[in-house]
Structure formats: C-alpha cells, structure tokens
Amino acid sequence: MSDQTQTLPKVTIHFAGDSGDGIQLAGSQFTNTTALAGNDLSTFPDFPAEIRAPMGTVAGVSGFQINFGSEAIETPGGRPDVLVAMNAAAYRKNIGNLKSGGVVVLDTAGFDKRNLKLAGYQPDENPLAHKPDHLQFYEIEVTKLNREALSDLELGRKEQDRSRNLFVLGFLYFLYHRPLQPTLDFLRDKFESQPVVWEANKRSLQAGHHYGDTIEALTRYRIEKAELPPGEYRNVTGNVALSLGLLAASVRSGRHLFYAGYPITPASDILHELSRHKNYGAQTFQAEDEIAAITAAIGASFGGQLAVTATSGPGMALKTEGLGLALMLELPLVVVNVQRGGPSTGLPTKTEQSDLQQALYGRNGESPLPVLAASSPADCFQTAFEAARIALEHMTPVILLSDGYLANGSEPWRFPSSEQLNPIQPPLAKNPQDGAAPHRPYRRDERLVREWALPGQAGLEHRVGGLEKEVETGHVSYHPENHETMVRLRAHKVQNVAADYPATQLVQGSEEDNLLIVGWGHTLGAIKVAVRRMREKGHKVAQLHLKHIWPTAQDLPALLQSFPQVLVPELNDGQLIHLLRDRFLVDAQGLHKIQGRPFLADEIENEALKMLSND
C-alpha cells in the first residue's frame, strides 16, 4: 500500500479495446467525472465503421482519447501519456504512439495465444515479453479479478465479462484520485430495471478501485482544477451542443423546430438528441431518404417552422437540388453537414474538412448562400444558433459545417442563460387590412429580405416555386433582364448577412505579427496550441479563425493583407485557401493533411516555423 501522489498539469489517456469492450462508455464516464472534478478537457472517440468488426483484430479496435488538465486544454492531445489496452490488438495499434515514459494499463487475458494471433503477432511473438523499457506497465488480470468479484451473482461468464471496462475504469479513478459517485449514479439510472446488472457494474467499478489500493509502491496522480472563466459549466459533445443550439433558436424565435433527417454517420446523433425533446414542440421526422429530409424541411419552412436537416458528405450531395429550391423560394432552412472523409462513402467514422467547396459552390446556377463552420464541440451551440438566426432573419437556406471530430468530441461548455441569447426576429408578414393591395411575396425590405407569409393567413395567398421569379410579384418570369436582376438580388441579399457580423478578432497575436495562420472548423484547438507555443518562444505569429465563411466579413481583406505571410492549414487538399486567394489576392500557403485524422499542433508549428525561417 502506498499513497505517493504526484501532481501533473495535464494528462492524455487513450482507452482502446475491442469494439464490444465498452471503451466509449468507459471513456465518456471518465470524461464526465473529470469535468465534474473541475479540469479543462477535450475528448475524441475513434471507432471503426463496422459495428462489430472481427473480434480481437486491429481493424476492430475502438478508441477514446481524453486530454485533461489544470491548464487550458485545446485539443484531445497528440501522443497519449497513458494507454489502456483491453487486448493485444488495442496494444499493437496504439503502443507506438505512446509518449516516452508513458503508462500502459492492460488486461492480461487479452494477451492469450488466441488474442495475440488475432492481433497479427507471430506464433512465437509475445509483446509483453519485450516491453519497451521507458514505459511503466500495469499488467492486471482484469478478467479474472472481475469474475471473482462477481462470482456469487447469477450471471454467466459472458455477462460477467461485460463489466471488465468498469473494473479498469475503477482502477483509473484510483490512479487519478477521481470519485466513483458520478459513474455509480449513471449506472444506477441506466440499469434501474436490471438489479443484478446494476450490482455487477457497481462491484466491478469498486473492485477496480480497491485493486489500486493493493498495489505496492503505486504512484497516484493529482490534476488540480483548471482556472476556467467563472460560470456554469457542463460537458458537451458537438452533436449535442448543435442540437441544443437549434432548440434554443426555436425558443428564442418562437418558431417550432422541425428537424428532418435520414440516418447517416456521424450526423445521426443530432436526430437522436432532438427526438428526446418533443416537449419543445420540436418535431423530428425520420425521412425515407436524404432528399425527402430536405424537401420535407422545406415544406415545414413554408408552413412557418424553423426547419433543419442534417447529414454528412454523401447525403449532402443528395440534398443539392433541395438547397437550390430553398434558395429560390427564399425560405429559412438550416442544412448541417457533419463532414467525414470523402469522396463517395469515403471514411464514414473519420474526420475531414473536404466539403467546404461543395458547400460554397456545389449547386447549379448562380446560387450563393451563407456558410458557417463550428470550431469546437461547445462552439457547435453558438454556431447552430447563429445559423438559425441568419436563416430566419434573412430568409435563406444556411449551410452549417461540422465534422466527425467535433460531433463526437467533447469539452466543458460554459453554457449561456436563456436571456443571454438574443431574440431572433423572422420577418413574418402581418395580416393585411381589408382592401389592402395584393400581397407581393417577393417584395423586399432594405436588407433585400422578403416577408414570410404563412399558409393560414387570409389575404396573403401566393404561389412560390423553383422557376425564376419576377421581381416583387414572384410570378414566373423568363424575362432576360429580370433573371439577371433576380440573380443579383439573391446574391446581394446573402452579402448583406455580413452586415450583422461583429468586427473580426484575431484569436492570438496582432496585425504587427509576421505570419497569420488562418483556420476554420475543428482545427481551432490545434492551431491555438501551435501559435501559443511559438509566441512563447518569441515568434511573431498571429491566429485568425473563421466562423462565417460566406459571406466573408467586410473587414477581412484589410486584415489579411496586413500580414506579410499567411498560412492556411486545412484537413483537405486546399479549399478555404482558394476562396482567400480568389477573393482577396492573398499569397497564402496551404498545409494539408488528408488522413482522416486531425492535425497535431506540432505539424502546424513545424510548417509555420519553416515559413518564418524562409522569411
């Protein structure tokens, strides 16, 4: 027994095991407990596209990484400090990634002959016989000890082994001085109707914790609370935050939410989350396909609701024609693309930023529309609220880009109170007085926004459609000059959205710096870490991160042109960089990674340093 405790500023733990081993549950419980303990954190799950890939193989390894600390945490961490490996495959896949001096926690039962073979080791090869010297190992007979702890319960072997993940979790809680109570509360709620399962889960967690107490000369770790800005916090994933942003926009606009979706990874969780909140008058419609999802949303928008559909790359391709219709009808609509690796079916569970140009340009005809990108799991809330605001107040479809990394990743969120959220004011048409002139559905206000007249309003009966509209009346018109006028009006209306933006702010640095790194989407954290490190070393590097990608902010050109060098890191082969070069004649350089994996801060730092040294 020992109680030697060391204090660390931050730790990165990578949980890995078979996709049936309960890795995501262990990871999310560790996250929840850590958040409640007051640390800053960031998480990233990494799972195979198959539900149950062949057991015990490297292809079937499911991972969950958490980076937490008493200092500001911007990313789920690069190389982990701790690897939890439930089997040989999980070990094999991740061991090379571990930091020097790192810790390995493993279940020895996962390293038997069969598991070693499934993991692809040679018959005479046992990785535990040749462990890297620089790592510290906790080889625990998890399966055996766990079975012993549950031996008097009426459970088969298979059922007993199901809570192995909780044994390991209990051990980690011991190692990092975390309380068991939040997880016990969660398990009690989850298994309310299955008393034996609840008992088993509780015992496994406690047994893992007690086990830690029995090890000689064990070093435990303490990670102090982080200094976060004062306020109320909760932990949140991107998809949940996005859903809450939509619900909040519904409440603050007084328009019921209508969400239509077709199941697709990694967007489905938005459908799952929203379908739990029907008490907000929010309807969720699981459509027969992606096209029906967007067109049903258009129908609901015509009927006066805050209409939203979400999907991922391939589904976005299917929604293209519907987007064009919504743009022509000038109806509010939010279309969320939770990007994943493409093209085609691509990498469904991996992350990428390769649908930006699709969002900007992927429609027939002259068809610009607002495009926004969320930059962190918690930021998905504000960005969804903002997308809904723009759609409703400017009567336009809006594309919101998220991605797999944001959708499933989590972080603490200082949530706002409802009063901190500005009311959203859609341009609803007033009921006409008797004898009023006929309703002109495409009459515009000074922002070029038309009115929203809803079926059921007497005297405002009108027809809309995908054919070109006559200015003001909205009648079908093939007149050449009218078409050009309408194309320009629609584009100008979208441009006017930029008038609402706050002044563009640098995330770090100033206009006096030599290099500006411009990002969008989930790369915010990695770029932040890279820029912070460089600035600490005295390099004159600034950071800018774009939320509103189209229309671009009015003060953006001047800001970009004030820097001698501009670097645009993107998880694609160069998409935002084309927009910046085309629009602003900026000689920007790109940094591209197309591996389905996020940037490491090092990669950005190295590229930036190269640019600075060439200067």
Place this chain on the structure above:
Amino acid sequence: MTETPPTKYKAKDFSSDQEVKWCPGCGDYSILSQMQKVLPELGIARENIVFVSGIGCSSRFPYYMNTYGMHSIHGRAPAVATGLKLANPDLSVWVITGDGDGLSIGGNHLAHLLRRNVDVNVLLFNNEIYGLTKGQYSPTSEQGKYTKSSPLGSLDHPFNPLAFALGSDASFVARTLDRDPTHLRDVLQAAEQHRGTSFVEVYQNCNVFNDGAFQIFTDKKQKAAHTVSLVPGEPLLFDEGRKGLKINGLKPEIVDLQAGAAHDELWVHDPEDPAKAYLLSRLFGEEEPRALGILYQEERFTYEQAAQNQLQKAQEVIGPPDLDSLLRGKHSWTVS
C-alpha cells in the same frame, strides 16, 4: 389559424391572375376547372388550402389556383407536403403530380407518403407520356410504345398506379377521368373528405403527345363496354347492364347477363375490402373493364395526428419547455 368563417366562395375565387399555359385541348384544363368548382362546396377557407406539385405539365397547377401553393422539384412534392402538413395539420394540402413525377423520379416518396397516411390528397394526372419534355415514354406507357426515346418500341413493363397505391397501403384509392366532370368532382370531394392520404389517379389526355390514350374509356360509344363504375353496395355491371363481374375463387370473371348469368351471383362493391380492391386494381387488361370510382377506403390513424399526440404526450411526461434547464443538462458545475 384564421378565425374568419369560410366565406361562400365561387369557382372564380379560386382562379389566380396567371394565364393558364397548357396546350389547347389538354385534359388538365378540365381537372383545373372541376377543382375550382368543387372547392367552394367543401367549405374550407381559401387561406387554408395549399397545392404542392413537382415538375411536369400537371405540376404547373398550383400557379393557377388562388390559394397558397408551391411548385417544388421533380418527384418531391409528397415529401414537401408531408413536412407542410406536419408543420400545420389544419391545412388542406393537395399534391398534384403526374405519371413521371409521381411514379418514376418520385416513386419512393409517393410510396412512403401512402404508407404513413399523412392527411393530404394526391392527384396523379396520368397521361402515360412525358409531355413537358416533349414525348418520351413514361412509367405508365404500354410496353412497346413508339416514342422519341423508343423508336423501336419501349421495353418497360408499365406501372399499375392503383396496384402501386394499394401495395403501399394507401387508405383511399380511386380512379377518375378528365372527360367525366361529374365523376371527377365527386371523387375529388370524397378524397378531400377522407382523413388520411387520398390517392386519386386521373386519366388525362395529352392531345399533343399521346392523344386518345384513354379514348375507349371516355368515348361515348365505347366507354360503357370498357369501364365499370364502382358504387358501394351495388353489383359490378357494365356495358349498359348487359355484362357484369363475379368473383370465382380469387379470380374476377366477366359474365353475360343476357346469356343467363344470375344477377345475385354478381360481385357487390365493398370499398372496405382490401383483397377485393386489389382485384379491382388488377382489371388492367384489354378485355377487362377498367374500374372507375373509389376502389378502397379505410379509416386509419393519420401521421400528423400521431405526431401531434406525441408532442402533447411529451409535454405531459417531460414537462413544459424550460430552456435554462435544458442547457444546464443533468451534470453541471460552477466555477467561481
């Protein structure tokens, strides 16, 4: 919803200020005119009526109705209508589609609309041709049809729209004709009064690209021998009472009453019998009379009603909306 009681409308109140641009002699004119005549009789406030269409000649229909309307995109009107009806269940929503729009590019949406039983009325104008694209064979064209895209004859076996609707579990299935205004009006009225999706196939003549496709069902001299009118509780008689239909096992049989067939053996129309409705839909050959009228009708819970009930139940179970508590979630903490 408006509180004004429905005014007493006239047909012209439903006519928009837009010039109707179908080809002279097109069957669509008749359908438009009967629609404008039947709506005043239904007692629905004009502002509560919405016509939603896809793409094709028939889909221009909403522009000519002085109601709310949307000319949407090809094949998707059933999905648009579903979203609209869910958003506002008080509306009277009509889907105007054609054989190409509804059964080819939009077949998927139509099938799902029917099975869900959203309370909208679908009018499928069937002219057995692609008219707006100037004369290609459609999914209801007869096999071997010579058209611009099938100079050697089309290879496709045609859809039977009513069998399609019944197979999709539609709760109201009817067939009528552009050339029989009274019948058309009666069917439209019944379709609107039905709670659930009403599927109405309208045989519509395209006098430019497929003239006379339904002539034997509309021509005064021929129609009696080729059509059978469905009246609930009445025997299936045609050819001016000379012939009738009976069911032999699961097989419809034409019987000659003049040759001594007994009147009491005849098949009596029961629109609530789905098996018999299917047999009626299969009267599709050249020798068999085509059934006109309501083949099938059942009372079934509607989708938007079920959706509304869930919203209400959620309020009762979860409680009224409370944005602050929603944002706070189950596990929050305070940093001071």
